[in-house]
Amino acid sequence: MTSLTLNGGATVVGLRREAEILTVALAQGCHTVLEGPPGTGKSTLLRNIAAASGRGVQFVEGNAELTPARLIGSHDPALVLDGGYTPEAWTDGPLVTAMRSGELLYLEELNRIPEETLNVLITAMAEREIVVPRLGRIAAAEGFVLVAAMNPFDAIGTARVSQSIADRMCRIAIGYLDEQQEREVVQQQTAISGRTVAIAVAIARGSRSHPAVRVGSSVRGAIDMVRLATGLTTVRGEPEAGPDILLDAAITAMSGRVRVHEDQARTAEEVIAQLLDAALASEDRGRATLPPPGEPTQPAQITARDQRPPGPLTGPDARSQIDDAARQTLSRERLDAQHESFATVSPQVGLIDPDAFAGAMRDDPDAAVALLADMAVATDPVLRAQARRLARRLLPPLGRVGTPRRRGTRRLVARSGVGDGDLDIERTIESSSGMRPREASQLVSRQFAAAPRAVCLLVDRSGSMSGHAVAIAAVAAAAIVQAASDRLRCGVIAFAGETIVLRDPRDEAPSERVVEDLLSLRGHGRTDLAGALAAAAGQLEHVPPGGRVAVLLSDCMHTKGADPLGRAGALDGLYVLGTSGKPDSIESGQALARRGHGRWLPATTLDELAVSLQAVLP
Numbered sequence: 001m002t003s004l005t006l007n008g009g010a011t012v013v014g015l016r017r018e019a020e021i022l023t024v025a026l027a028q029g030c031h032t033v034l035e036g037p038p039g040t041g042k043s044t045l046l047r048n049i050a051a052a053s054g055r056g057v058q059f060v061e062g063n064a065e066l067t068p069a070r071l072i073g074s075h076d077p078a079l080v081l082d083g084g085y086t087p088e089a090w091t092d093g094p095l096v097t098a099m100r101s102g103e104l105l106y107l108e109e110l111n112r113i114p115e116e117t118l119n120v121l122i123t124a125m126a127e128r129e130i131v132v133p134r135l136g137r138i139a140a141a142e143g144f145v146l147v148a149a150m151n152p153f154d155a156i157g158t159a160r161v162s163q164s165i166a167d168r169m170c171r172i173a174i175g176y177l178d179e180q181q182e183r184e185v186v187q188q189q190t191a192i193s194g195r196t197v198a199i200a201v202a203i204a205r206g207s208r209s210h211p212a213v214r215v216g217s218s219v220r221g222a223i224d225m226v227r228l229a230t231g232l233t234t235v236r237g238e239p240e241a242g243p244d245i246l247l248d249a250a251i252t253a254m255s256g257r258v259r260v261h262e263d264q265a266r267t268a269e270e271v272i273a274q275l276l277d278a279a280l281a282s283e284d285r286g287r288a289t290l291p292p293p294g295e296p297t298q299p300a301q302i303t304a305r306d307q308r309p310p311g312p313l314t315g316p317d318a319r320s321q322i323d324d325a326a327r328q329t330l331s332r333e334r335l336d337a338q339h340e341s342f343a344t345v346s347p348q349v350g351l352i353d354p355d356a357f358a359g360a361m362r363d364d365p366d367a368a369v370a371l372l373a374d375m376a377v378a379t380d381p382v383l384r385a386q387a388r389r390l391a392r393r394l395l396p397p398l399g400r401v402g403t404p405r406r407r408g409t410r411r412l413v414a415r416s417g418v419g420d421g422d423l424d425i426e427r428t429i430e431s432s433s434g435m436r437p438r439e440a441s442q443l444v445s446r447q448f449a450a451a452p453r454a455v456c457l458l459v460d461r462s463g464s465m466s467g468h469a470v471a472i473a474a475v476a477a478a479a480i481v482q483a484a485s486d487r488l489r490c491g492v493i494a495f496a497g498e499t500i501v502l503r504d505p506r507d508e509a510p511s512e513r514v515v516e517d518l519l520s521l522r523g524h525g526r527t528d529l530a531g532a533l534a535a536a537a538g539q540l541e542h543v544p545p546g547g548r549v550a551v552l553l554s555d556c557m558h559t560k561g562a563d564p565l566g567r568a569g570a571l572d573g574l575y576v577l578g579t580s581g582k583p584d585s586i587e588s589g590q591a592l593a594r595r596g597h598g599r600w601l602p603a604t605t606l607d608e609l610a611v612s613l614q615a616v617l618p
Contacts (some may be wrong), residue, residue, distance in 0.1 A: 015045055018172055022147075023049055025170055026104070031125050031146040033110060033166075036174035039218020041185075042149040045174070046106060055104055055143065058094040062109035062148075068120045069422045071095045072132060077423050085134035095124065096132075102143030110148035111161055118165050121146060125168040179205060182219050190226045196241050200225040202279040203250055203272065207258050212271055214594070215259040224253035243280060250276050261594050312499035312535040321500050326520040329379040339371040346375065350382030352390065366605050369395070369475070370468035376519040391519060392512040395471070396478035398606065454489040454505045454543040455480060455617070456536040459518060460554035460579070462496040462527040469579055472609055474515045476553050476577065477502070479613050481511035491539050494518065495532035496525035497560050505539055527557060529564035529592075537570045549573040550596070551616055553603060555580035556589040568596035575616040577603035 018034075022045060025032045034042040050057045060071065073093035080089050098105035107113065124130050128140040148169070150161070177185065182201045187193045200222035208216030228249035229241040238245060250272050258268040313321055332349070335342045341360045346352055352375070360368040372394065375387035428444045457480040459473040473494075480490045481503060489505035492514050502517050533550070540548040550571050556578065558564050568574050574596020576589040581604055593600040601612035 015041055015174065015177075018174055019045060019049060021172055022046070023053075025172075026050075026053070026055070026145050026147070029145055030170045031168055032170045032172060033148045033150060034172050034174055035150055037151055037176065037218065039220045040174045040176055042174055043106075043108070046104070046147055046149075050104055056098075056101060057104045057106050058098040060094050060105065060107050062107050062111075062113040064112060064114060066113050066117050067422050068117050069093070071117055072120060072130070074422070075134065077428075087135070090132075090135055095120070095130075096138055099124065099128075099130070099138055099140040099144050102141035105144070105146050107146070107148040110150040112150075115162060118162065122164055122168065176205075176208070177219070182222065185219050186222050186226055189223045190230070192226055192230055196226050196229050196246070197222075199246060199276070199279045200229070200250070200253075202282070203254065203275045206275040206278065207254065207271065210271055210275065212260050212266055213258055214261045215257075217254045217257040221254040221257045225249045228252055243276070246280075247273060247276055261590070312493060312495075312501050312538075314501045314504070318500045318502070322502075322517050322520050326377070329377050329384070330374055331379045332383075335371075335374055335378060338374065339367070341367065342371060342375075345371060346383060349380055350386075352383065352386045357390070366468060369398070369471035369606065373468070373471035373474065373519055376516075388516055388519065391474065391515060395474045395515050396482065396511045398475045398478070398610075454491065454540050455549045455551060456491040456493060456505060456539050458532045458536055458550055458552045458554070459492065459494045459502075459521075460496070460527060460532075460552075461494045461500075461518075461521045462525055462559075470519060470521070472579065472603060472606070473553055474518045475606065476551070476603070476609060476613065477514045477518055478511040479617070480551065481514055489543070491536075492518075493532060493535055493539070494521050495528060495535070497528055499528075499532050499535045501535070501539070505543075526560040527554070528561035529554065529556065529558040530562040530567045531560075533564055533567035533570070533574075537567070540571070549575070549598075549616075551575045551577060552589075552592070553577045553579060554589070555582070555585040556592055557585055558588075564592060565595050568592050571596050571598075574598040576600045577609065577612050577616075579603055 022032060022034070026049065034046065036042055047057065060066070071093050073091050073096045075085060075089045076091060079086070083089065092100065095105055097103070110118075120130065124140065125146055128144065129137055131137050146169070176182070179201060182205065183197050186197045186201060190197070201219070203225070204217040204219060204222040206216075207213050207221075210216065225246075226249075229245055232245045232249060233239075233241045236245065241249070251269050254272050255268045258271060260266065260268055260271060312318075330338075332342075332346075335346075341356075344353070345356045345360055347356075357368065357372075360371065372387055372391055375383055376391050378384045378387065423443060423445055457477055459477065460469075461473075477492045480492060490503065491501070491505035492503040494500045494502055494517075500521070502514050529552075532552070536550040537548070540550070548571050550573070552574060554576070556564075556576060557580075574593060575598040576593045576596075578586055578589045578600060580586070581602070586600070590600040599616065601608075601615060603609045603612050
């Protein structure tokens, strides 16, 4: 049976089990969260069940601007200043309205609501009452139940729901319907059946498994495509929807819903056209289903046999490893053989000609910084010291890429003056000594401000790291450290077969010291990407969800340890700066970025690095 008819005549397609569970949960007063991707019928299910039972619903759209006052209600500032905190000055919010009338409170996008706002629900759910300052106790009438919906797969603009909230709610997981059920939904919504419905559903379903697509279309895209195709057939006077009409309808309905991976050259329109071609080709075989366009990458399975990578080296152990690496030096003969400008920049032992080096920087900055990185580990101690002093002065400024953007999870804070948030009456009255405020500066509002975020740079120091790659890494590290502020904590980890912590996100190691440490770490050994990603996740575990970002500077060719794809998903964002232009390296980096909800960007030159850092620094 693919549909369920509720009391009152409402029909829900393909969600019989979920409808039965939710109906019983509401009848028993169990607060419930409906969890699933967009377009799976969460809102439709609740509305139909509520309508069938004759219960009212207070609808609240969850977003980052939903403050406690907008959920509970508020006193009218003008009435309060004129007559005080009287009941007439109070306006109920949706929570209080639902509690007083015994209705359902439906919260859309639960995981987009700020923590401060969600916390007001704890007492309402647990004690079935809330206490509003200046108003008093409000008890929930019989029938009040909280129902919420959320998409657990969306990592942008969301935060993890606290255990205090989750512990007070039942959970019903709702997934996509099967193909036949989705066709039934489209037919029910459009009153149209047949070939066009089958093709639209095939395209929507195919977009969800296409390897180039990050987010596919829900059944809403198929519904809109059928409506558009039917209308275009009438407008153009065609007997049926041909390929041109189907393509126009599909692109219009789904191109805004389909999100391709950032590292893909193809567009959403091209993906949809490919899916339509596949669906039309399958018509000859009597079905409009879509075979998978290529084998999508399967998540790496980490079994109990996999040994957890050893912890990263920190403190004295890390310093000992860096000091050991610094003993591996380059002779003048090797420097001269590897760099054309070495003899000009260092005409004699223990000397760097500043004018010659400045000229080399003007002619070819990438070659010049590669030479500087190699001179920093020269066998000649005087030349090595001069090169390191020059690197400490030169490389950090090269890493300046502008002011970091303020993004991420936000919290309510009180600020003076006119703002975008809600007026805080209590603090406003205090700031104006109990009188009506006469200046904007006396107003106090509650606004959302960005919570702390952290970024960890992972620098590949395996055998693929040469002088130029080391210099690129040093510039990137300087940029990461210089981006540190009160809201952005920065860490740096170097890795090969083992990982070394050069800077913890919670300490204040200057960029100059990190640059010098990186210059000492010559490339050698195998590459354990999984161990590096695990170390980054460990460094960022104290950061609030949504703010844990890693930047990986590597050719992404792992030769040791577990499959790194299994570790990439533990981060809120993994941005890969590719140090190699080889196809295998690019493909591996792009796969890691996709799994880590981030992007792959090139970083083989200083110019590319600057552009890429500007794009990824949060």
